[in-house]
Amino acid sequence: TGKAEEKAIAMGVAIGSGYLYKTTFEKEVYSDLYGERGCLMGAIHGMFLAQYQVLRERGHSPSEAFNETVEEATQSLYPLIGANGMDWMYEACSTTARRGAIDWSPKF
Structure with missing residues (x-):
């Protein structure tokens, strides 16, 4: 009928x-495979797990390690990044955090 795009937009707005x-379809497949399996789930899960394990090995309680890893990211940092962008987040961080970002981000 020639109205597929119009219907798809209407459905998106409706939900x-x-x-x-x-x-x-091809772009969606590749972005899902890379994004969801790689960056969004694989990398985040791996970084959370590694940080949690290091904190536990260094004597932090399970609660402290969880709060410093998952809670800080999901309840504090991610909402700010979502609202203001990554450049803003970088500028709002301490000099120490910025230095860490410069030194560590290439490793990821």
């Missing part, structure tokens, strides 16, 4: 999607 963009 409350805040952002819609054109894509192809």
Whole structure:
């Protein structure tokens, strides 16, 4: 009928999607495989687990290690990044945190 795009947009708006963009099946497959399996889940899970384990090995309680790892990221940092962007987050950090970002980010 020539109305597929119009219907897709209407469905997205109806379910409350805040952002819609054109894509192809192939692009969606690759972005999901890379994003969800790599960066969004694999990398985040791996970094959380590594940090948690190091803190536990250094004598932190399970609660302290969880709070310093998952809680700080999900309840404090990620909402700020979502609202203001990564550049803002970098500028809002301490000199020590910035230095760590410069030194460590290439390793990831």
